[in-house]
Amino acid sequence: MSQRIRVAVAGASGRMGREVVKMVLEDPELELAAAVARSCGPVDAGSLAGKPYTGVLVEADLEQALARTKPDVLVDFTNPQSAYLHAELAIKHGVRPVMGTTGYTPEQIEQLDRLCKEWGIGGLIAPNFSIGAILMMKFAATAAKYLPHVEIIEYHGDQKLDAPSGTSIKTAELIAESRKELRQGNPNEEEVIKGARGGEYNGFRIHSVRLPGVFAQQEVVFGGHGQTLKIRHDSYERAGYMPGVNTAIKKVMGTTGMVYGFEHFLD
CATH class of the missing domain: 3.30.360.10 (Dihydrodipicolinate Reductase; domain 2)
Structure with a gap:
């Protein structure tokens, strides 16, 4: 079996974040590297998704989590105020951002695209994963x-x-x-x-x-x-977005630059 893709989840205690944690834990090709939530406390990430103990504790500081766990991909469902900072932070740690959070300006998307290309990695900003x-x-x-x-x-x-x-x-x-x-x-x-x-x-x-x-x-x-x-x-429910998020995690590993729109991963 090829090496699993290591995934960090930002906003892990939110409704979308919990679904992402669950999806990652259920896919043998993926590995949960880190779970980040500012107001959740140091609980096991599995408890957020109704899954068994994982050994991954939820932590509050995204930059520390990225530096310590060195994931391949960051999946972010947080808020528009944090979206750009989180994507920029991930890229500067060599981590591919998969952003379900919206609220970017065209200028911010262009800047993130330049950063991704400088680091030789891919990223995705997706207004919708359905x-x-x-x-x-x-x-x-x-x-x-x-x-x-x-x-x-x-x-x-x-x-x-x-x-x-x-x-x-x-x-x-x-x-x-x-x-x-x-x-x-x-x-x-x-x-x-x-x-x-x-x-x-x-x-x-x-x-x-x-x-x-x-x-x-x-x-x-x-x-x-x-x-x-x-x-x-x-x-009708957040689980409907997870097949798209799963596809994005795997396809972003083979791209360079910031892609805007999940439709580009379906062609």
């Missing part, structure tokens, strides 16, 4: 060639920190690559209540819904003469 969500984005980009009038509506729980979501921004970017910029709607339109029409991107609108009881859904609505087309994806 295979279905990636297909939704691809289908939307194709539809935009023929139905350029479009709006995006994305739904998440009320505790989500960023709006619009990384998934909707990535969808909008792919749509913008497929269609010329088009200013939609009535040019004399007036928002009676500020923000009623949502955020504007490349001439179309993105609407963010934040409610308790909602997990993660997105629909892309296209309008044409006498017709509409809706492309919708619904996520």
Whole structure:
């Protein structure tokens, strides 16, 4: 058997982080090298995922964990405020970042790409790891060639920190690559209540819904003469993202530079 890929998990005590820990422990090709969470305490990482004792204690300092355990890959599901720092830290330790945390500026992505290439390693920033969500984005980009009038509506729980979501921004970017910029709607339109029409991107609108009881859904609505087309994806549980995270961990070992978007790992 070839050497296992050593994985560190940042945000290990969070809901996504626990799923990542569980997935890593269940894959014989992967090895849990470190688990990091600022507010969890020194408990065994297995307890976070309902798994047996692993011998890997959850620790608070990411840099110390990377320096001590020397993992191959860092999987990060923390928060937008920490995302860039964590990715930069991982690269400078020769660790390949797989970032499920969103909130990067284009300039930050370019800088991380340069750093990865300087170190001769790969990385991934993925707004969404769901295979279905990636297909939704691809289908939307194709539809935009023929139905350029479009709006995006994305739904998440009320505790989500960023709006619009990384998934909707990535969808909008792919749509913008497929269609010329088009200013939609009535040019004399007036928002009676500020923000009623949502955020504007490349001439179309993105609407963010934040409610308790909602997990993660997105629909892309296209309008044409006498017709509409809706492309919708619904996520129901976090385990649905794990096949994508697993694929990302393995494929990032063979890449150089920072890849933006999990769809590049599916081609």
